[in-house]
Amino acid sequence: xSSAVPTRPALPPVRAARPAVRRTAALLALVAVLVLAFAxxxxxxxxxxxxxxxxxxxxxxxxxxxxxxxRDLRLPRTVVAVLIGLCLGIAGALMQxxxxxxxxxxxxxxxxxxxAFAVVLGLQLGVADSVSSTxxxxxxxxxxxxxxxxxxxxxxxxATPVGLALTGAAVAALLGALTSSIVLLDADTLDxxxxxxxxxxAGRGLDVAGQVLPFALxxxxxxxxxxxxxxxxxxxxxxxxxxxxxxxxxxLVGLGAIGLLTAAGVAACGPIGFLGLLAGxxxxxxxxxxxxxxxxxxxxxGATALILADLVGxxxxxxxxxxxxxxxxxxxxxxxxxVVRRRAVAL
Amino acid sequence: MKSRTIALSxxxxxxxxxxxxxxxxxxxxxxxxxxxxxxxLGGGRRxxxxxxLDLRLPRVATGLLxxxxxxxxxxxxxxxxxxxLASPDIVGxxxxxxxxxxxxxxxAGTGGGNISGVAAKVGIPLAAVLGGLLATLIVGALSIQxxxxxxxxxxxxxxxIAAAANSLVAWLLVIGDVNxxxxxxxxxxxxxxxxxxxxxxxxxxxxxxxLPVAIMFNRxxxxxxxxxxxxxxxxxxVARIRLALLVVAxxxxxxxxxxxxxxAFIALVAPQIAQRLTRMERPPLVTTAMLGALFVVxxxxxxxxxxxxxxxxxxxxxxxxxxxxxxxxxxxxxxGRQQKGR
Numbered sequence: 001x002s003s004a005v006p007t008r009p010a011l012p013p014v015r016a017a018r019p020a021v022r023r024t025a026a027l028l029a030l031v032a033v034l035v036l037a038f039a040x041x042x043x044x045x046x047x048x049x050x051x052x053x054x055x056x057x058x059x060x061x062x063x064x065x066x067x068x069x070x071r072d073l074r075l076p077r078t079v080v081a082v083l084i085g086l087c088l089g090i091a092g093a094l095m096q097x098x099x100x101x102x103x104x105x106x107x108x109x110x111x112x113x114x115x116a117f118a119v120v121l122g123l124q125l126g127v128a129d130s131v132s133s134t135x136x137x138x139x140x141x142x143x144x145x146x147x148x149x150x151x152x153x154x155x156x157x158x159a160t161p162v163g164l165a166l167t168g169a170a171v172a173a174l175l176g177a178l179t180s181s182i183v184l185l186d187a188d189t190l191d192x193x194x195x196x197x198x199x200x201x202a203g204r205g206l207d208v209a210g211q212v213l214p215f216a217l218x219x220x221x222x223x224x225x226x227x228x229x230x231x232x233x234x235x236x237x238x239x240x241x242x243x244x245x246x247x248x249x250x251x252l253v254g255l256g257a258i259g260l261l262t263a264a265g266v267a268a269c270g271p272i273g274f275l276g277l278l279a280g281x282x283x284x285x286x287x288x289x290x291x292x293x294x295x296x297x298x299x300x301x302g303a304t305a306l307i308l309a310d311l312v313g314x315x316x317x318x319x320x321x322x323x324x325x326x327x328x329x330x331x332x333x334x335x336x337x338x339v340v341r342r343r344a345v346a347l
Numbered sequence: 348m349k350s351r352t353i354a355l356s357x358x359x360x361x362x363x364x365x366x367x368x369x370x371x372x373x374x375x376x377x378x379x380x381x382x383x384x385x386x387x388l389g390g391g392r393r394x395x396x397x398x399x400l401d402l403r404l405p406r407v408a409t410g411l412l413x414x415x416x417x418x419x420x421x422x423x424x425x426x427x428x429x430x431x432l433a434s435p436d437i438v439g440x441x442x443x444x445x446x447x448x449x450x451x452x453x454x455a456g457t458g459g460g461n462i463s464g465v466a467a468k469v470g471i472p473l474a475a476v477l478g479g480l481l482a483t484l485i486v487g488a489l490s491i492q493x494x495x496x497x498x499x500x501x502x503x504x505x506x507x508i509a510a511a512a513n514s515l516v517a518w519l520l521v522i523g524d525v526n527x528x529x530x531x532x533x534x535x536x537x538x539x540x541x542x543x544x545x546x547x548x549x550x551x552x553x554x555x556x557x558l559p560v561a562i563m564f565n566r567x568x569x570x571x572x573x574x575x576x577x578x579x580x581x582x583x584x585v586a587r588i589r590l591a592l593l594v595v596a597x598x599x600x601x602x603x604x605x606x607x608x609x610x611a612f613i614a615l616v617a618p619q620i621a622q623r624l625t626r627m628e629r630p631p632l633v634t635t636a637m638l639g640a641l642f643v644v645x646x647x648x649x650x651x652x653x654x655x656x657x658x659x660x661x662x663x664x665x666x667x668x669x670x671x672x673x674x675x676x677x678x679x680x681x682x683g684r685q686q687k688g689r
Contacts, residue, residue, distance in 0.1 A: 152679060163682050169437060169506060170678040173611050177671030180536035181664050190532055191525050198517040273510055322518065329514025336507035337489050340500055 023293050026286055030300040034082070037307040041078040042070055045314055077201045080209045081306040081324070084201065084265045085275065087216050089302015090223050091261035092276020093283055093295050097230045098254045102339050105277035110171035111262050112199075112271030114145020117175040119196055120182050123189045134196060135211045138267035145171065146259045199272040199325020201310050212264040219260030223295060226253045230291040272325045274332020275302055275309075281339060352625045352634055359637035363414075363644060367407045370648045371399055409542040409606055410647050410666070411640040412550040414613060416603035418639020419554075419561055421614030422621070422630035423596035426568050427589055428501055431681055434615040435600035438505025439482040441609035442512035444601040445535060447478025448608075449516050452531045453523035472549045472605035479601030482508055483593065537610035537667020539647050546606050553602040557595050562632055564592060572629045610646075610667045612674025613639050619681070646670045 042054045049057075049066055057070035095104035118141025119134045153167035183190045229250040232240040237247050265272060279302035280294075287293040306324060309331070313322035371383045376398055385391045386399045421434040435441050451470040486508050490501045516535070520528045533540065567588050570578040579585045600614060617639040618630030625631050646669040653669070654662045 153682075166432060166437070166502070166506075166682045167679060169509075170675045170682070173436075173671045173678075174675035177536070177611065177668040177675075180532060181668045184529075184533050184536060184665060185662055187525065187529055190529055194517070194520040194528055194532075198521045199514070273514060323521065326514050326518040329511050333507050333511030336510070337504050340503045340507065341489065341492060 023287060027293070027297060027300070030297060030304070034300050034304045034307075037304045037311070038078055038082065041081070041307050041311050042074045044311060045069070045074060076206045076209070077204060077310060078307060079206060080204045080268060081201045081310050082303045083209055083213070083216060084269050084272070085279075085303030085306030086299040087219060087261040087302075088265040088272060088275040088306070089279030089283075090220065090295055090299040091258050091265070092278075092280040092302070093291070093298035094223055094226065094230070094254055094258050094261075095276065096280045096284075097234065097291055097294075098251065098258070100234070102281070102342075105274060105280075105336075110145050110149040110168040110175070111142050112266055112273070113172040113175040113179070114148070115139075115142040115263070115266040116193075116197060116271065117141055117179045118144075120179050120189060120193050123192050124182050124186060135208065135267040138270075139212075139215060139263040142263035142266045143259045145175070146262055147255065150255065196270045198323045199270040199328075200321075200323035201269050201306065202314075202321060202323065204268055208268050212268045215260050215267075216264040219257050219264060220299075222253050222257035222260065226250065226257055227291045227295045230254065230295075234289060234291070270325060272306070272328055274328050274336065275306060277339070278302075278305055278328070278332055278335055281335065352627065352631050355621070355624055356631075356634045356637050359634065359641050363411060363637060363641040366641060366644045366648060367411060370407050370410075370644055370651075371403045373648065373652060374398075374403060405544045405547050406539050406542045406647070407644060408544075409547040409550065410539050410643045412547055412554050413539075413603040413607045413610065414617075414640035414643030415554050415558065415636040416550055416599040416606075416639075417610060417613040417643075418617035418621075418635045419558060419632060420596040420600035420603070421639075422618040422632055422635040423561060423568075423592050423599075424614075425618050426571060426629045427592055427596070429572065430499075430502065431615070431619050432502050433505070434618070435479075435596065436609065436611055436614050437509075438501060439486050439508040439512060440479045440597055440600045441604050441614075442509035442516075443482025444475040444479035444604035445609050446512040446515045446519070447474035447476075447481075448472075448605055449519045449531045449535065450474060450478075452534065453519045453527050472602060475605035476598055476601040478512075479597050479604065480594075482512060483597040487593065533665060534608040536665035537608040537670065538665035539607050539643075540663060540665065542607070550602050550606040553599060557599055558632075558636065561592065561595055564588060565632060568592070568629060568632075607643075608665070608667060610643065611671040612678065613642055613670055615681075616674050616677050617642055619677075642670070646673070 039051070039054070042058075043049050043051065047066075047069065049070065053066045054070055057067040058075075061067040061071055092105055096102060098104075115138040118137040122134055122137035149168050149171050152171070153163045179193075183193050229240075229245055232243055232245045233247070233250055235243075240250075241247055262276075265275075276298075279298040282301050283294050283298035287297050305328070309327040310324040313324055313327045316322050316327075368380055368383055371387075372378045372380045378395060378398065382391060382395055383399055386396050391399070417435070420440075421436075424433050424435055424438070424440075425431055427433075448471045451474045455470060486501060486505045489504050490497065492500070520531060523531065567578070567583045570581045570583045571585070571588070573581075575585045603610070618635045621635040621638045622628075622630040625634055643666065647666040650664040650666045650669045654664060
């Protein structure tokens with residue numbers, strides 16, 4: 001009887017160790033998949049380039065056609081896709097964790113319409129005239145819209161899924177009206193706007209990635225800090241406070257991370273919907289509710305998904321590409337529906 | 348109850364006509380209302396007749412008809428789903444119709460910005476109706492779970508389908524010629540600019556055919572408000588009537604969208620305000636129709652002249668901008684109330 005006592009506490013660590021090994025392996029597998037997707041994105045396109053040609057272009061470029069294609073066309077958009085996919089995937093997982101809402105998704109709740117309005121305003125006022133100069137406007141618009149929708153939706157008894165979706169829809173309609181009234185007055189603004197509004201990694205150079213990088217890095221750092229706190233928050237606010245967590249600070253850090261990451265994504269690529277939803281959900285299926293694992297996994301999945309969406313759009317479209325935002329919109333909507341159907345939703 | 352509803356219907360109808368007359372008289376050439384009335388009764392000078400009958404009347408008529416169609420569609424859907432938020436602009440009907448219509452505008456455009464005659468006149472309404480029906484079908488089929496339709500689920504799935512349709516629209520705008528994209532964008536905002544009789548007639552036909560159908564089912568709608576069980580015990584064939592009215596509501600919204608673009612929030616707001624004012628337990632169809640017509644012509648009058656009155660310049664805004672600016676706060680208010688009532 002006395003011998004049974006020491007064996008009992010010995011059991012849980014063994015059980016806990018195994019999932020940790022498995023999770024590490026799964027995370028490494030995700031990294032491997034991301035690397036494969038990255039390589040595929042460099043090799044595939046309207047012209048197939050073998051691994052040798054890609055390697056040659058990366059390591060010892062001599063300015064041949066193949067080298068130019070890889071270095072100037074495919075590499076920048078793939079790097080942008082990795083960065084923005086990482087940002088949007090992590091933003092999605094964070095948002096789902098903080099709102100305890102499986103449908104929380106930065107792309108469809110008014111964020112992109114806020115960014116769109118700011119971009120169009122910048123274009124119309126003549127302050128912004130290229131992809132790189134729209135970045136600042138998109139950042140500002142996305143940040144304001146993120147916080148605005150969140151605040152409006154959590155009046156009274158907190159944000160419900162339906163409340164959040166509809167508040168996003170209302171804000172999007174209002175901002176969309178303002179956007180279109182500007183766009184319709186000026187054909188040049190419309191022409192620039194429509195290419196921004198579709199959501200794409202094509203034509204985004206490394207300079208764009210460089211501009212949003214500071215915001216992305218701060219956002220990622222905040223997300224890393226926030227992951228452990230979020231695990232405590234999921235136990236409920238009272239328990240988390242009892243364990244010594246400052247709820248207010250944790251919420252603010254989380255919201256700051258979501259805002260910065262989403263804004264960086266929208267600013268660089270235009271509105272790309274459903275990516276955060278997709279990444280957050282796949283990560284949750286693989287890693288359960290532990291945010292310390294879930295959040296990096298969501299980032300890796302987001303990056304892989306955005307590369308693949310871009311690649312699919314490139315291969316399907318032929319000469320005229322289908323933009324990554326469109327591919328994700330069409331793939332993401334069914335996923336959204338599946339999530340909605342799985343759970344009982346209350347208004 | 349009845350006399351209040353009738354009185355309000357008449358009041359809204361009269362107001363709609365008054366605003367329509369004002370809309371016919373106000374513009375770059377100002378005409379006295381008396382002259383407008385004279386023209387409408389068959390008199391007037393030739394120049395005046397041209398301005399009123401050929402330029403302004405098609406626009407105003409389209410506005411009135413589109414308002415009726417959107418409002419009735421919203422009233423039907425809100426009654427069927429027993430939820431104010433299940434109106435066509437939120438659950439994806441308008442987005443589906445938009446995707447269909449934009450596809451025709453962009454794909455049939457010939458680079459120079461000319462849609463060939465037949466494609467423009469038949470193609471856009473047809474594609475809009477098909478797109479709207481497809482969206483309704485998808486949302487409806489996906490919302491059914493274990494034989495039950497949950498209103499919250501309808502709304503969420505509708506939002507998701509609308510997002511997918513919108514990304515399709517964004518893509519169509521990119522692949523099109525810039526002139527076609529411009530026309531599509533103007534249409535997407537919900538606009539009555541430069542409407543001709545060929546725009547008004549399809550919506551008019553839809554309203555003339557389908558509004559009586561909807562009114563025919565008035566008693567069944569009242570029974571449906573009490574719940575499916577009560578309704579079927581009252582002898583209502585619930586499933587069949589639900590399907591029929593769903594089709595009627597979708598076609599109305601899609602035809603209206605084809606005529607003037609997805610004018611925002613008419614379908615959401617008009618039924619709700621009509622219901623509030625008549626103090627009924629569901630949106631009354633005729634009152635809602637009159638209110639919808641009033642809203643659209645009023646919003647168009649403001650959209651057409653608002654910037655001029657504010658001395659900003661001679662720009663005309665699309666009517667959808669005005670309805671969205673007025674309707675979005677109302678939607679936010681409605682969400683707040685539903686959440687409090689939870």
